[in-house]
Amino acid sequence: MVNGWPDPHQLWDGVAARLADRFRIVRYDNRGVGKSSVPKQISSYSVAGLADDLGAVIAAVDPDGPVHLLGHGWGSVAVWDYLTRPGSNARVASFTSVSPVDRLLRMRHRCPLRIHRALAKSVPGPGRRVDVPVQLIVAANDPSVRRRGFDDLRRRVPRLWRRDIRAGEQSPTSHPQVVAAAVGELADFLDGRPPARSLLRSQVGRERPDFGDTLVSVTGAGSGIGRATALAFARAGAELVVSDIDEVTVAETAAQIVESGGVAHPYVLDVSDAAAVERFAVEVCATHGVPDIVVNNAGIGQAGEFLTTPADQWDRVLDINFGGVVNGCRAFGKRLVERGTGGHIVNVASMASYAPSKSLNAYCTSKAAVYMFSDCLRAELDSAGVGLTTICPGVIDTNIVAATRFDLLGRTDESLQRRREQLQRLFRYRRYGPDKVAKAILAAVKTNKATRPVAPEAYLLYGTSRIAPQVLRSTARWDLV
Ligand code: NAI
Numbered sequence: 266m267v268n269g270w271p272d273p274h275q276l277w278d279g280v281a282a283r284l285a286d287r288f289r290i291v292r293y294d295n296r297g298v299g300k301s302s303v304p305k306q307i308s309s310y311s312v313a314g315l316a317d318d319l320g321a322v323i324a325a326v327d328p329d330g331p332v333h334l335l336g337h338g339w340g341s342v343a344v345w346d347y348l349t350r351p352g353s354n355a356r357v358a359s360f361t362s363v364s365p366v367d368r369l370l371r372m373r374h375r376c377p378l379r380i381h382r383a384l385a386k387s388v389p390g391p392g393r394r395v396d397v398p399v400q401l402i403v404a405a406n407d408p409s410v411r412r413r414g415f416d417d418l419r420r421r422v423p424r425l426w427r428r429d430i431r432a433g434e435q436s437p438t439s440h441p442q443v444v445a446a447a448v449g450e451l452a453d454f455l456d457g458r459p460p461a462r463s464l465l466r467s468q469v470g471r472e473r474p475d476f477g478d479t480l481v482s483v484t485g486a487g488s489g490i491g492r493a494t495a496l497a498f499a500r501a502g503a504e505l506v507v508s509d510i511d512e513v514t515v516a517e518t519a520a521q522i523v524e525s526g527g528v529a530h531p532y533v534l535d536v537s538d539a540a541a542v543e544r545f546a547v548e549v550c551a552t553h554g555v556p557d558i559v560v561n562n563a564g565i566g567q568a569g570e571f572l573t574t575p576a577d578q579w580d581r582v583l584d585i586n587f588g589g590v591v592n593g594c595r596a597f598g599k600r601l602v603e604r605g606t607g608g609h610i611v612n613v614a615s616m617a618s619y620a621p622s623k624s625l626n627a628y629c630t631s632k633a634a635v636y637m638f639s640d641c642l643r644a645e646l647d648s649a650g651v652g653l654t655t656i657c658p659g660v661i662d663t664n665i666v667a668a669t670r671f672d673l674l675g676r677t678d679e680s681l682q683r684r685r686e687q688l689q690r691l692f693r694y695r696r697y698g699p700d701k702v703a704k705a706i707l708a709a710v711k712t713n714k715a716t717r718p719v720a721p722e723a724y725l726l727y728g729t730s731r732i733a734p735q736v737l738r739s740t741a742r743w744d745l746v
Contacts, residue, residue: 269338
């Protein structure tokens with residue numbers, strides 16, 4: 266582990282702790298730091314000098330085989346220099362560069378300290394080809410990182426991986442789990458094990474469909490929007506974890522994905538059961554990895570005014586439509602943040618989130634809660650590089666009306682059945698299928714959109730709710746069911 270100047274070797278404490286079981290770890294202080302000697306002459310501080318020190322350390326510890334190198338800051342520049350020296354590649358199994366060399370090149374003319382300036386002046390040119398497998402960990406919040414600076418690196422480094430993370434300059438201390446996982450995954454692969462999904466995703470130059478090398482979890486995937494979304498992600502190359510309260514329909518979704526050449530793992534899950542969702546997250550993450558994209562879609566319809574809806578039914582709608590989203594975000598949100606490499610959450614709300622109706626009290630309330638919850642959570646997750654999209658579909662032809670419970674006073678079973686059939690016809694004649702919502706979800710994830718109404722009526726009501734909310738307060742009095 267080669268730290269930058271003037272960082273002490275303790276920079277790697279968190280990374281070393283995570284790798285100690287598996288690797289023999291060697292760290293040292295650079296010249297002028299810690300217990301190492303302190304040359305007086307500024308000219309002693311050069312990249313070539315640091316690379317000499319690295320060569321001397323490798324020779325002194327006399328490793329049995331090639332070493333996996335980690336470099337940060339000037340340490341990373343020194344490793345690059347070392348790798349361009351004859352014979353060095355044979356001694357190195359891999360190089361993980363945690364600080365972009367480009368940043369340091371840019372500092373060449375504006376380093377404030379004398380030693381930094383001396384080091385910057387001594388940065389060698391690009392040098393010859395490096396055959397060692399190299400992975401870059403690029404910190405997006407490091408103000409001096411020019412992220413495009415690596416675009417032509419592949420010509421010189423044919424075996425190249427790159428991970429962009431939402432971190433600052435001191436990523437070995439702020440994101441030790443990311444650095445350690447990256448080293449472990451690359452070492453596993455070089456040892457002949459199948460590559461981890463995240464390693465494949467970071468491989469530079471690998472051809473992949475839009476969501477290739479990505480794990481996606483979709484709840485309520487046995488029907489309608491959930492099923493269409495799972496199928497669309499699978500067509501775009503993703504591996505799917507599909508769950509639903511209905512074992513039969515979710516198995517059908519998984520079978521459809523597999524039949525068309527995809528990979529899907531079906532699970533039975535009631536999203537309103539917080540403990541079950543946590544158990545599900547533990548199992549999914551242990552078996553398949555942390556899902557990169559989490560779609561909290563499961564939901565139910567319910568029609569009725571507040572005073573005609575029994576309290577337990579009102580609570581049930583909130584428990585599934587809102588509680589289900591909360592449970593999903595808690596279980597997977599924390600794991601995405603802990604993983605440290607970003608991801609995306611999609612919460613399926615509805616145009617009902619911003620369009621009140623006296624006839625859909627519990628449903629509108631649950632969806633408005635999803636909307637506000639998502640706005641708050643998006644702001645919280647942003648610093649971890651986890652995006653969040655709220656989807657607000659309009660009238661979509663799915664099973665939702667068939668599954669909707671009606672809590673209306675004074676209606677006979679026949680009249681309720683007639684009303685249900687009328688609504689089903691309306692949804693069918695609307696001719697707006699769940700595949701269009703799925704398409705919108707994939708596009709919104711790709712562009713990290715915050716909210717996405719789907720269907721013209723959803724846009725219309727969205728605009729009205731912003732410009733003339735009193736109009737919607739008036740129409741809320743209409744009998745919709
Ligand atoms: P759907 O009824 O076709 O599918 C919903 C799926 O969720 C079903 O497979 C059902 O078994 C599952 N589910 C129900 N309760 C569950 C629970 N407790 N745990 C796990 N799974 C459960 O309905 P649709 O239309 O596909 O609904 C999906 C989401 O889209 C819902 O959140 C709904 O509120 C929302 N939405 C639907 C609109 C529409 O017009 N269809 C409009 C706006 C939003």
